[in-house]
Amino acid sequence: xxxxxxxxxxxxxxxxxxxxxxxxxxxxxxxxxxxxxxxxxxxxxxxxxxxxxxxxxxxxxxxxxxxxxxxxxxxxxxxxxxxxxxxxxxxxxxxxxxxxxxxxxxxxxxxxxxxxxxxxxxxxxxxxxxxxxxxxxxxxxxxxxxxxxxxxxxxxxxxxxxxxxxxxxxxxxxxxxxxxxxxxxxxxxxxxxxxxxxxxxxxxxxxxxxxxxxxxxxxxxxxxxxxxxxxxxxxxxxxxxxxxxxxxxxxxxxxxxxxxxxxxxxxxxxxxxxxxxxxxxxxxxxxxxxxxxxxxxxxxxxxxxxxxxxxxxxxxxxxxxxxxxxxxxxxxxxxxxxxxxxxxxxxxxxxxxxxxxxxxxxxxxxxxxxxxxxxxxxxxxxxxxxxxxxxxxxxxxxxxxxxxxxxxxxxxxxxxxxxxxxxxxxxxxxxxxxxxxxxxxxxxxxxxxxxxxxxxxxxxxxxxxxxxxxxxxxxxxxxxxxxxxxxxxxxxxxxxxxxxxxxxxxxxxxxxxxxxxxxxxxxxxxxxxxxxxxxxxxxxxxxxxxxxxxxxxxxxxxxxxxxxxxxxxxxxxxxxxxxxxxxx
Amino acid sequence: xxxxxxxxxxxxxxxxxxxxxxxxxxxxxxxxxxxxxxxxxxxxxxxxxxxxxxxxxxxxxxxxxxxxxxxxxxxxxxxxxxxxxxxxxxxxxxxxxxxxxxxxxxxxxxxxxxxxxxxxxxxxxxxxxxxxxxxxxxxxxxxxxxxxxxxxxxxxxxxxxxxxxxxxxxxxxxxxxxxxxxxxxxxxxxxxxxxxxxxxxxxxxxxxxxxxxxxxxxxxxxxxxxxxxxxxxxxxxxxxxxxxxxxxxxxxxxxxxxxxxxxxxxxxxxxxxxxxxxxxxxxxxxxxx
Numbered sequence: 001x002x003x004x005x006x007x008x009x010x011x012x013x014x015x016x017x018x019x020x021x022x023x024x025x026x027x028x029x030x031x032x033x034x035x036x037x038x039x040x041x042x043x044x045x046x047x048x049x050x051x052x053x054x055x056x057x058x059x060x061x062x063x064x065x066x067x068x069x070x071x072x073x074x075x076x077x078x079x080x081x082x083x084x085x086x087x088x089x090x091x092x093x094x095x096x097x098x099x100x101x102x103x104x105x106x107x108x109x110x111x112x113x114x115x116x117x118x119x120x121x122x123x124x125x126x127x128x129x130x131x132x133x134x135x136x137x138x139x140x141x142x143x144x145x146x147x148x149x150x151x152x153x154x155x156x157x158x159x160x161x162x163x164x165x166x167x168x169x170x171x172x173x174x175x176x177x178x179x180x181x182x183x184x185x186x187x188x189x190x191x192x193x194x195x196x197x198x199x200x201x202x203x204x205x206x207x208x209x210x211x212x213x214x215x216x217x218x219x220x221x222x223x224x225x226x227x228x229x230x231x232x233x234x235x236x237x238x239x240x241x242x243x244x245x246x247x248x249x250x251x252x253x254x255x256x257x258x259x260x261x262x263x264x265x266x267x268x269x270x271x272x273x274x275x276x277x278x279x280x281x282x283x284x285x286x287x288x289x290x291x292x293x294x295x296x297x298x299x300x301x302x303x304x305x306x307x308x309x310x311x312x313x314x315x316x317x318x319x320x321x322x323x324x325x326x327x328x329x330x331x332x333x334x335x336x337x338x339x340x341x342x343x344x345x346x347x348x349x350x351x352x353x354x355x356x357x358x359x360x361x362x363x364x365x366x367x368x369x370x371x372x373x374x375x376x377x378x379x380x381x382x383x384x385x386x387x388x389x390x391x392x393x394x395x396x397x398x399x400x401x402x403x404x405x406x407x408x409x410x411x412x413x414x415x416x417x418x419x420x421x422x423x424x425x426x427x428x429x430x431x432x433x434x435x436x437x438x439x440x441x442x443x444x445x446x447x448x449x450x451x452x453x454x455x456x457x458x459x460x461x462x463x464x465x466x467x468x469x470x471x472x473x474x475x476x477x478x479x480x481x482x483x484x485x486x487x488x489x490x491x492x493x494x495x496x497x498x499x500x501x502x503x504x505x506x507x508x509x510x511x512x513x514x515x516x517x518x519x520x521x522x523x524x525x526x527x528x529x530x531x532x533x534x535x536x537x538x539x540x541x542x543x544x545x546x547x548x549x550x551x552x553x554x555x556x557x558x559x560x561x562x563x564x565x566x567x568x569x570x571x572x573x574x575x576x577x578x579x580x581x582x583x584x
Numbered sequence: 585x586x587x588x589x590x591x592x593x594x595x596x597x598x599x600x601x602x603x604x605x606x607x608x609x610x611x612x613x614x615x616x617x618x619x620x621x622x623x624x625x626x627x628x629x630x631x632x633x634x635x636x637x638x639x640x641x642x643x644x645x646x647x648x649x650x651x652x653x654x655x656x657x658x659x660x661x662x663x664x665x666x667x668x669x670x671x672x673x674x675x676x677x678x679x680x681x682x683x684x685x686x687x688x689x690x691x692x693x694x695x696x697x698x699x700x701x702x703x704x705x706x707x708x709x710x711x712x713x714x715x716x717x718x719x720x721x722x723x724x725x726x727x728x729x730x731x732x733x734x735x736x737x738x739x740x741x742x743x744x745x746x747x748x749x750x751x752x753x754x755x756x757x758x759x760x761x762x763x764x765x766x767x768x769x770x771x772x773x774x775x776x777x778x779x780x781x782x783x784x785x786x787x788x789x790x791x792x793x794x795x796x797x798x799x800x801x802x803x804x805x806x807x808x809x810x811x812x813x814x815x816x817x818x819x820x821x822x823x824x825x826x827x828x829x830x831x832x833x834x835x836x837x838x839x840x841x842x843x844x845x846x847x848x849x850x851x852x853x854x855x856x857x858x859x860x861x862x863x864x865x866x867x868x869x870x871x872x873x
Contacts, residue, residue: 032873202872212868218860221664240868245849245858247663252689256656259649263660266647267627267668268856271660289650379873382865419856420627420645421665428639428646431632439595439640440648 005035005060007191008067009139011132012084013076016048021157022074022132023054024374028153029145030058031203031376034196038488039203039374040066040564045228045312051079060196064340065488066373068566071191072142074135075101076117085110091190095138097131111189113138115180124173133170137177142185143193147178200379206371206485207232209341209380210300210364213348214272215244216385219298221264221271223249223257228312229368230274230302254279258286258299265295266429268392268419270352274300277319278309280326287361288327293429294407294415294454296355296362296390298348303367303484305562314562315368317484317535323363324513324544330451332458334362334465335513337484339370342377343510349385354464357390358457359417365512367535369564370485392417398424405436409449413456458514465511467519476503478574479527481553483509483541485564486533492567497574504574509541517548524551529577531555533570586623588613595640604755604781604792605634605702609641611758612671612700615765616644619669626669629658631683633675633709634783635702652682655690658697659843665856666844669769670697677707680716680736691745691774695843698768698775701738704783705790712786719826722789738778739819739835743812749775750815750836754799755782756792760832767834773842780830795830802833809837 009026011019020041027037038057044050055066069089075081075096081103088094090109098114115138121130133154140150151171158167204212211233214222224234238248247264251257257273264271275283280301290297303319305311323335334354338344348364355362393416398404406427408415415436418425428438433450435441441450471487472494480490487508494504507523509516524530524545532542532553537560546552557573559565591613599605616626626644630636632651639646645668649657658672674680679687679701690699706724707713713726717738721730742750749771753764761779768775780799782792808814815836821828844850 204872212865216863216865220855252685259653259656260660263657264664267661267664269664285650387861420668423624426645430648
């Protein structure tokens with residue numbers, strides 16, 4: 001049976017052999033052909049050597065995550081075969097270099113496509129590194145794609161990055177791989193690629209989406225010390241700095257980063273910074289400083305496997321509690337965890353608004369899976385990002401302002417904010433407890449009122465926080481409860497369940513602080529089976545739900561082995577729970 | 585132009601009577617007046633410690649941040665609005681212990697701010713522990729057997745880190761201090777002044793009398809401020825101050841592009857003045873198709 005425009009390709013090999021690059025090229029070809037793709041990468045924390053893979057999943061309808069299987073495995077070394085041979089679907093294929101690797105597998109249901117990758121790379125005039133492009137050509141031939149489409153993307157990609165010579169070597173390499181398959185393998189391969197009408201969609205990862213949203217939202221200052229998985233933000237922002245007039249600084253450490261972000265926001269611009277758990281640990285005191293001085297700042301924390309250096313390049317959702325409780329003392333904060341590039345883009349726009357409206361730190365918690373994987377999403381509507389700078393006052397407003405109090409006690413707790421340079425607006429931003437002018441004040445009555453003032457902002461803020469989003473059939477009696485990027489695999493899982501007429505829905509938490517307790521109470525009552533799915537060991541969202549609602553969710557699928565959850569795992573867990581209830 | 589009285593605040597001063605900080609605050613205000621600055625165009629940033637209180641007692645914009653961290657805040661504020669005169673206050677604990685890395689990197693960036701360190705060679709606010717500039721052997725509550733580490737040399741550190749204005753002054757010589765602050769503010773680039781400032785409560789050794797007997801003015805000696813080698817020579821005199829005298833004045837001054845000048849983004853308009861309502865990211869989105 002032929003399957004058109006539904007396939008997955010996995011490339012594997014040593015780090016430094018262009019695995020991710022090849023994956024990106026194939027995905028781009030698909031997106032330009034009107035298809036949807038998800039590209040996920042797995043790699044160790046090193047520059048050369050070690051095992052890398054890229055998984056490119058393609059369909060002609062919207063897809064959200066990777067799956068466990070592939071239809072074509074491109075094995076640039078033997079390790080790839082050893083590790084991933086079992087992931088190939090029946091009647092799938094493996095592309096490998098028979099001159100270098102001998103097949104030692106019992107799988108008779110897999111087509112073995114030996115292509116002299118190294119030899120063809122040489123024939124194309126390239127180094128060994130060009131084997132990835134030869135293999136890409138071969139895979140595209142198996143899928144019966146038109147060579148020109150692949151050639152165009154190869155040309156564009158390499159021409160831009162490496163110049164015309166490297167581009168033509170790679171084009172030649174792809175062509176040789178393509179012809180090799182066309183000559184040697186006659187039978188139609190089960191999975192086929194067919195160009196459709198190009199859609200208004202884009203291919204990007206979560207980090208890029210965050211940057212785009214930040215640029216659009218008027219972020220003028222970004223500070224960051226490199227750390228996986230957030231480093232992509234630093235380079236992307238730096239590349240846009242001149243064109244969009246943004247100052248991007250790479251300071252000496254994350255302590256400097258957060259203090260700079262605060263300094264810029266205090267001086268009047270929209271400001272952000274980004275890091276991962278380890279760097280965020282250094283920022284802890286600074287987050288409290290932003291809270292105490294009521295300085296609006298957006299902080300992106302990319303999660304990876306912890307504790308300590310942990311698993312630098314692997315995904316995890318282990319930092320939710322850390323972010324929720326960061327810094328000494330009690331203060332309001334916003335914590336949100338976007339799950340896909342669209343949420344990254346639109347919600348960072350909202351994050352800047354919330355930070356300025358409520359004059360507090362907004363923490364965006366991402367993870368390696370969402371920031372490093374590439375997704376095909378509808379073209380962003382940049383007009384949806386609106387700018388609301390809250391109670392930031394102008395020089396004109398200050399002209400007749402008598403007795404300006406930066407930390408004035410107001411009904412909603414939000415006070416007027418001036419910026420240095422403005423006449424009549426002089427104040428002190430103090431890390432100490434202070435009075436309405438910002439002067440140190442330890443009087444118990446003032447302390448009480450200031451604490452109340454800061455927390456009062458939550459009342460208004462609470463009303464602005466979106467409730468958890470439901471995907472799938474609202475009336476389904478199985479609910480899969482997730483936060484952050486796990487929503488992608490959960491959405492795929494309900495597709496798998498639907499094939500067996502099992503109705504399930506996904507409840508996705510995007511905003512976690514302030515916590516939508518009331519909505520949660522209702523939502524959890526509606527389904528018969530609630531299943532928590534988290535990429536961590538201790539079910540951090542589960543404990544937060546219990547803390548705020550008293551509801552303990554019994555069924556849990558938790559994973560903290562460094563790998564993302566797969567739709568299949570969630571699907572199986574639901575089946576297992578149903579089985580325990582005597583349902584098949 | 586601001587008048588001296590306009591720089592006073594009503595907030596009560598809590599330094600110990602006789603503290604060198606009084607003199608520093610006075611000199612800072614006088615320098616601001618003599619430089620004809622407007623009070624709202626001055627931003628005074630501090631960390632934590634006795635030095636960290638300065639912004640409360642001078643009527644300009646103020647940011648009293650975290651221990652050791654005034655420089656990152658001051659740097660970013662200057663980048664955001666380079667029309668401001670940004671003064672960062674540090675202490676010997678604040679600046680030479682907790683904040684050492686920021687000191688080195690602010691110097692190498694050559695951001696156009698003035699960094700004034702209140703150096704009394706002891707911790708005041710935490711009640712008398714040793715500081716990075718305490719002399720070896722100095723007895724404190726945290727060093728009952730005397731300080732074991734050699735003292736840090738702030739002048740040599742600033743010179744090696746690439747500061748373009750490096751000076752030392754003494755709180756007991758107000759005219760000198762006012763001149764140093766004025767020169768530092770006028771200097772284009774990272775200007776650093778280490779101010780010897782006796783702690784009358786916790787430092788029994790480095791007293792007014794002690795400093796008075798030892799300091800001498802480099803400028804009266806016709807010191808060549810454009811020579812880095814000569815500057816280092818003078819900086820190292822401190823290491824042997826038990827035997828020799830302590831030079832004050834400008835050790836070194838050089839011209840180099842500032843951090844803000846190297847940011848083309850703010851050539852036309854300070855960052856804070858730039859319009860953010862009509863940003864179009866269409867070209868960036870198109871690249872992703």
